[in-house]
Amino acid sequence: xxxxxxxxxxxxxxxxxxxxxxxxxxxxxxxxxxxxxxxxxxxxxxxxxxxxxxxxxxxxxxxxxxxxxxxxxxxxxxxxxxxxxxxxxxxxxxxxxxxxxxxxxxxxxxxxxxxxxxxxxxxxxxxxxxxxxxxxxxxxxxxxxxxxxxxxxxxxxxxxxxxxxxxxxxxxxxxxxxxxxxxxxxxx
Numbered sequence: 001x002x003x004x005x006x007x008x009x010x011x012x013x014x015x016x017x018x019x020x021x022x023x024x025x026x027x028x029x030x031x032x033x034x035x036x037x038x039x040x041x042x043x044x045x046x047x048x049x050x051x052x053x054x055x056x057x058x059x060x061x062x063x064x065x066x067x068x069x070x071x072x073x074x075x076x077x078x079x080x081x082x083x084x085x086x087x088x089x090x091x092x093x094x095x096x097x098x099x100x101x102x103x104x105x106x107x108x109x110x111x112x113x114x115x116x117x118x119x120x121x122x123x124x125x126x127x128x129x130x131x132x133x134x135x136x137x138x139x140x141x142x143x144x145x146x147x148x149x150x151x152x153x154x155x156x157x158x159x160x161x162x163x164x165x166x167x168x169x170x171x172x173x174x175x176x177x178x179x180x181x182x183x184x185x186x187x188x
Contacts, residue, residue, distance in 0.1 A: 060131020096124030
């Protein structure tokens, strides 16, 4: 038992209360973005944005902890193993971009889900900033994404929420199409 505690019980560089605060803050930022996406009935909504933010924050915290881990402080090991936080940022960014790309759909000559994908990517960046302790950057990023998702829509001439309004055509056909329960969501 003593060997188990010695192996897995090493202290962290960052105090646990700070780690917890960063993760909860990332969850809050993900919630703010996710609520907006959920309100607009997008495929990636509340849970997805919370998970992306918290995952990125966790990876950011882990990067800091690895860089300061006692096992990497020995001079001989420092020469053999380079702990580079930028590589972690690159890997996290690529992973979230791959996830976000899955929300983008090209069908019938139209592209849907670009904003949702970009929002997921930004949620990852906000989570990463939170994980590294740059909460001011995370707050500003969250505020800007909410402004872009909410207010810029007014200038684009789109409806406030839900599907894009059809233009022209027979209104009875539109009503019949809208009442279909298996109707897929339209993404922007």
